[in-house]
Amino acid sequence: MTRIIVTNDDGVQAPGVLALAQAMRTLGEVHVAAPSRNQSATGHKKTLFQDIQVNEVTLADGSTATSVDGSPADCIALCALGLTAWPPDLVVSGINRGSNMAQDITYSGTVTAALESAINGVPAVAVSLDHRDANQVEDYAEAARVAVEVVKIVLQKSIPLLTILNLNIPNVPRVKGIRLTRQGVRIYRDELHREGNIVRIQGPEPIGEFQHEATDIWAIHHGYASLTPIHLDLTAHHFMADLAAWDLMV
Numbered sequence: 001m002t003r004i005i006v007t008n009d010d011g012v013q014a015p016g017v018l019a020l021a022q023a024m025r026t027l028g029e030v031h032v033a034a035p036s037r038n039q040s041a042t043g044h045k046k047t048l049f050q051d052i053q054v055n056e057v058t059l060a061d062g063s064t065a066t067s068v069d070g071s072p073a074d075c076i077a078l079c080a081l082g083l084t085a086w087p088p089d090l091v092v093s094g095i096n097r098g099s100n101m102a103q104d105i106t107y108s109g110t111v112t113a114a115l116e117s118a119i120n121g122v123p124a125v126a127v128s129l130d131h132r133d134a135n136q137v138e139d140y141a142e143a144a145r146v147a148v149e150v151v152k153i154v155l156q157k158s159i160p161l162l163t164i165l166n167l168n169i170p171n172v173p174r175v176k177g178i179r180l181t182r183q184g185v186r187i188y189r190d191e192l193h194r195e196g197n198i199v200r201i202q203g204p205e206p207i208g209e210f211q212h213e214a215t216d217i218w219a220i221h222h223g224y225a226s227l228t229p230i231h232l233d234l235t236a237h238h239f240m241a242d243l244a245a246w247d248l249m250v
Contacts, residue, residue: 002028009109
Protein backbone atom coordinates (compact mmCIF):
# COMPACT_ATOMS: atom_id res chain seq x y z
CA MET A 1 0.00 0.00 0.00
CA THR A 2 1.34 3.42 -0.98
CA ARG A 3 1.78 5.70 2.03
CA ILE A 4 1.60 9.48 1.65
CA ILE A 5 2.01 12.19 4.28
CA VAL A 6 0.11 15.41 3.54
CA THR A 7 1.02 18.73 5.15
CA ASN A 8 0.62 22.44 4.37
CA ASP A 9 1.27 25.91 5.80
CA ASP A 10 -2.26 27.36 5.84
CA GLY A 11 -3.24 25.32 8.90
CA VAL A 12 -4.60 21.86 9.49
CA GLN A 13 -8.24 22.94 8.98
CA ALA A 14 -7.55 24.83 5.73
CA PRO A 15 -9.69 23.67 2.78
CA GLY A 16 -6.60 23.16 0.62
CA VAL A 17 -5.13 20.47 2.85
CA LEU A 18 -8.47 18.64 2.96
CA ALA A 19 -8.79 18.80 -0.84
CA LEU A 20 -5.26 17.44 -1.19
CA ALA A 21 -5.77 14.67 1.37
CA GLN A 22 -8.98 13.55 -0.33
CA ALA A 23 -7.25 13.51 -3.71
CA MET A 24 -4.22 11.58 -2.42
CA ARG A 25 -6.48 8.94 -0.86
CA THR A 26 -7.25 7.79 -4.40
CA LEU A 27 -3.59 6.73 -4.59
CA GLY A 28 -3.02 5.18 -1.17
CA GLU A 29 -3.07 5.58 2.60
CA VAL A 30 -2.83 9.20 3.73
CA HIS A 31 -1.73 10.69 7.03
CA VAL A 32 -2.24 14.44 7.51
CA ALA A 33 0.22 16.26 9.78
CA ALA A 34 -0.14 20.04 9.54
CA PRO A 35 0.29 23.18 11.63
CA SER A 36 -2.41 23.97 14.16
CA ARG A 37 -2.70 27.53 12.75
CA ASN A 38 -1.69 29.49 9.68
CA GLN A 39 2.07 29.41 9.16
CA SER A 40 2.29 31.13 5.78
CA ALA A 41 5.65 32.73 4.93
CA THR A 42 7.43 31.11 7.87
CA GLY A 43 10.09 29.71 5.54
CA HIS A 44 12.22 26.80 6.71
CA LYS A 45 11.66 27.39 10.40
CA LYS A 46 12.58 24.48 12.66
CA THR A 47 11.67 24.59 16.35
CA LEU A 48 14.49 23.37 18.59
CA PHE A 49 14.69 23.04 22.38
CA GLN A 50 11.10 24.18 22.83
CA ASP A 51 7.93 22.26 23.63
CA ILE A 52 5.67 21.56 20.66
CA GLN A 53 2.06 20.64 21.33
CA VAL A 54 0.64 17.82 19.19
CA ASN A 55 -3.03 16.86 19.07
CA GLU A 56 -5.30 14.61 17.03
CA VAL A 57 -8.06 16.60 15.35
CA THR A 58 -11.00 15.84 13.09
CA LEU A 59 -11.19 17.40 9.63
CA ALA A 60 -14.38 18.62 7.96
CA ASP A 61 -14.95 15.26 6.23
CA GLY A 62 -14.66 13.32 9.49
CA SER A 63 -11.14 12.03 8.87
CA THR A 64 -8.43 12.48 11.50
CA ALA A 65 -5.24 14.49 11.31
CA THR A 66 -2.28 15.40 13.49
CA SER A 67 -2.24 19.06 14.51
CA VAL A 68 1.23 20.42 15.32
CA ASP A 69 1.74 23.74 17.11
CA GLY A 70 4.76 24.53 14.99
CA SER A 71 5.91 25.22 11.47
CA PRO A 72 5.30 23.09 8.37
CA ALA A 73 8.92 21.94 8.52
CA ASP A 74 8.34 20.95 12.16
CA CYS A 75 5.46 18.74 11.04
CA ILE A 76 7.70 16.76 8.71
CA ALA A 77 10.71 16.75 11.04
CA LEU A 78 8.54 15.30 13.82
CA CYS A 79 7.10 12.68 11.49
CA ALA A 80 10.63 11.66 10.51
CA LEU A 81 11.58 11.39 14.19
CA GLY A 82 8.73 8.99 14.92
CA LEU A 83 5.52 10.98 15.26
CA THR A 84 4.13 8.69 12.57
CA ALA A 85 5.48 5.71 10.62
CA TRP A 86 8.49 6.79 8.58
CA PRO A 87 9.44 6.73 5.77
CA PRO A 88 6.32 7.17 3.65
CA ASP A 89 6.53 6.74 -0.09
CA LEU A 90 5.99 10.46 -0.62
CA VAL A 91 5.26 13.75 1.14
CA VAL A 92 2.86 16.13 -0.59
CA SER A 93 2.59 19.66 0.78
CA GLY A 94 -0.37 21.95 0.02
CA ILE A 95 -2.62 22.83 -1.58
CA ASN A 96 -1.44 26.30 -0.70
CA ARG A 97 -3.84 29.23 -0.89
CA GLY A 98 -1.81 31.37 -3.32
CA SER A 99 1.04 30.54 -5.66
CA ASN A 100 4.64 29.87 -4.61
CA MET A 101 6.80 30.98 -7.52
CA ALA A 102 10.09 32.78 -8.07
CA GLN A 103 11.62 34.07 -4.81
CA ASP A 104 8.44 33.04 -2.95
CA ILE A 105 9.95 29.61 -2.38
CA THR A 106 12.39 30.97 0.22
CA TYR A 107 9.44 32.27 2.28
CA SER A 108 6.99 29.47 1.64
CA GLY A 109 6.17 27.05 4.43
CA THR A 110 4.53 24.82 1.84
CA VAL A 111 7.73 24.51 -0.17
CA THR A 112 10.05 24.24 2.82
CA ALA A 113 7.97 21.44 4.34
CA ALA A 114 8.69 19.53 1.13
CA LEU A 115 12.38 20.44 1.44
CA GLU A 116 12.39 19.11 5.01
CA SER A 117 11.11 15.82 3.61
CA ALA A 118 13.94 15.75 1.08
CA ILE A 119 16.45 16.37 3.89
CA ASN A 120 15.03 13.28 5.57
CA GLY A 121 15.38 11.15 2.44
CA VAL A 122 11.78 11.09 1.19
CA PRO A 123 10.72 12.58 -2.17
CA ALA A 124 8.22 15.41 -2.00
CA VAL A 125 5.95 17.60 -4.07
CA ALA A 126 4.79 21.10 -3.08
CA VAL A 127 1.42 22.14 -4.53
CA SER A 128 0.05 25.70 -4.71
CA LEU A 129 -3.00 27.29 -6.30
CA ASP A 130 -2.75 30.83 -7.70
CA HIS A 131 -5.90 31.95 -5.91
CA ARG A 132 -5.63 33.74 -2.55
CA ASP A 133 -9.40 33.80 -2.00
CA ALA A 134 -9.91 30.03 -2.30
CA ASN A 135 -11.92 29.31 0.84
CA GLN A 136 -13.90 26.19 -0.14
CA VAL A 137 -12.69 22.67 -0.82
CA GLU A 138 -14.36 22.91 -4.22
CA ASP A 139 -12.09 25.84 -5.13
CA TYR A 140 -9.16 23.42 -5.15
CA ALA A 141 -10.70 20.75 -7.38
CA GLU A 142 -8.63 21.45 -10.48
CA ALA A 143 -5.44 21.85 -8.49
CA ALA A 144 -6.11 18.54 -6.75
CA ARG A 145 -6.74 16.83 -10.09
CA VAL A 146 -3.43 18.07 -11.49
CA ALA A 147 -1.62 17.12 -8.28
CA VAL A 148 -2.89 13.55 -8.55
CA GLU A 149 -1.62 13.23 -12.12
CA VAL A 150 1.83 14.52 -11.13
CA VAL A 151 2.04 12.35 -8.02
CA LYS A 152 1.08 9.25 -10.01
CA ILE A 153 4.18 9.73 -12.15
CA VAL A 154 6.42 10.64 -9.21
CA LEU A 155 5.47 7.39 -7.47
CA GLN A 156 6.63 5.48 -10.56
CA LYS A 157 9.85 7.43 -11.07
CA SER A 158 12.59 8.73 -8.78
CA ILE A 159 13.53 12.25 -7.72
CA PRO A 160 17.22 12.98 -7.05
CA LEU A 161 18.33 13.33 -3.44
CA LEU A 162 17.74 16.72 -1.81
CA THR A 163 15.41 17.68 -4.66
CA ILE A 164 11.67 18.37 -4.72
CA LEU A 165 9.08 19.29 -7.32
CA ASN A 166 7.27 22.61 -6.97
CA LEU A 167 3.86 22.50 -8.66
CA ASN A 168 1.82 25.67 -9.19
CA ILE A 169 -1.66 25.64 -10.72
CA PRO A 170 -3.43 28.67 -12.22
CA ASN A 171 -6.91 29.66 -11.11
CA VAL A 172 -8.72 28.33 -14.17
CA PRO A 173 -11.50 25.75 -14.66
CA ARG A 174 -9.11 23.53 -16.66
CA VAL A 175 -5.38 23.95 -17.12
CA LYS A 176 -3.98 23.96 -20.66
CA GLY A 177 -1.31 21.46 -19.66
CA ILE A 178 1.88 21.24 -17.60
CA ARG A 179 4.99 23.25 -18.40
CA LEU A 180 8.41 22.28 -17.00
CA THR A 181 9.79 25.58 -15.78
CA ARG A 182 12.54 27.39 -13.94
CA GLN A 183 12.04 30.01 -11.26
CA GLY A 184 11.03 33.39 -12.54
CA VAL A 185 11.61 36.75 -10.89
CA ARG A 186 9.10 38.67 -8.81
CA ILE A 187 9.32 42.31 -7.76
CA TYR A 188 7.86 42.77 -4.30
CA ARG A 189 5.93 45.92 -3.47
CA ASP A 190 5.89 45.68 0.30
CA GLU A 191 4.96 48.74 2.31
CA LEU A 192 5.49 49.62 5.96
CA HIS A 193 2.25 50.44 7.79
CA ARG A 194 2.74 52.05 11.17
CA GLU A 195 0.40 52.98 14.01
CA GLY A 196 2.39 54.29 16.95
CA ASN A 197 4.88 51.60 17.92
CA ILE A 198 3.01 48.90 15.96
CA VAL A 199 4.25 48.21 12.43
CA ARG A 200 2.99 45.88 9.71
CA ILE A 201 4.37 44.75 6.37
CA GLN A 202 1.67 45.00 3.72
CA GLY A 203 1.18 46.07 0.14
CA PRO A 204 -0.14 44.91 -3.24
CA GLU A 205 0.67 41.60 -4.93
CA PRO A 206 4.18 41.26 -6.36
CA ILE A 207 4.78 42.02 -10.02
CA GLY A 208 5.97 39.06 -12.08
CA GLU A 209 8.08 39.06 -15.22
CA PHE A 210 5.77 37.40 -17.72
CA GLN A 211 7.90 37.67 -20.85
CA HIS A 212 10.20 34.70 -20.19
CA GLU A 213 8.38 31.63 -21.49
CA ALA A 214 10.48 29.11 -19.56
CA THR A 215 9.49 30.46 -16.13
CA ASP A 216 6.88 29.47 -13.59
CA ILE A 217 5.36 32.96 -13.70
CA TRP A 218 4.87 32.83 -17.48
CA ALA A 219 3.22 29.41 -17.29
CA ILE A 220 0.71 30.42 -14.61
CA HIS A 221 -0.05 33.72 -16.37
CA HIS A 222 -0.89 31.80 -19.55
CA GLY A 223 -3.09 29.11 -17.97
CA TYR A 224 -0.55 26.28 -17.64
CA ALA A 225 0.42 24.38 -14.52
CA SER A 226 4.07 24.96 -13.70
CA LEU A 227 6.39 22.19 -12.51
CA THR A 228 9.81 23.28 -11.27
CA PRO A 229 12.51 21.03 -9.78
CA ILE A 230 14.14 22.65 -6.77
CA HIS A 231 17.16 21.40 -4.86
CA LEU A 232 18.87 22.26 -1.60
CA ASP A 233 22.28 23.01 -3.11
CA LEU A 234 22.18 26.82 -2.98
CA THR A 235 25.72 27.20 -4.31
CA ALA A 236 25.93 29.79 -7.11
CA HIS A 237 27.99 27.51 -9.35
CA HIS A 238 27.96 30.02 -12.23
CA PHE A 239 29.76 32.53 -9.99
CA MET A 240 32.52 30.23 -8.73
CA ALA A 241 35.04 31.02 -11.49
CA ASP A 242 34.51 34.78 -11.14
CA LEU A 243 34.86 34.50 -7.38
CA ALA A 244 38.09 32.53 -7.76
CA ALA A 245 39.46 35.34 -9.94
CA TRP A 246 39.13 37.75 -7.01
CA ASP A 247 42.31 36.10 -5.67
CA LEU A 248 41.15 36.40 -2.09
CA MET A 249 44.01 36.35 0.40
CA VAL A 250 43.99 36.14 4.19
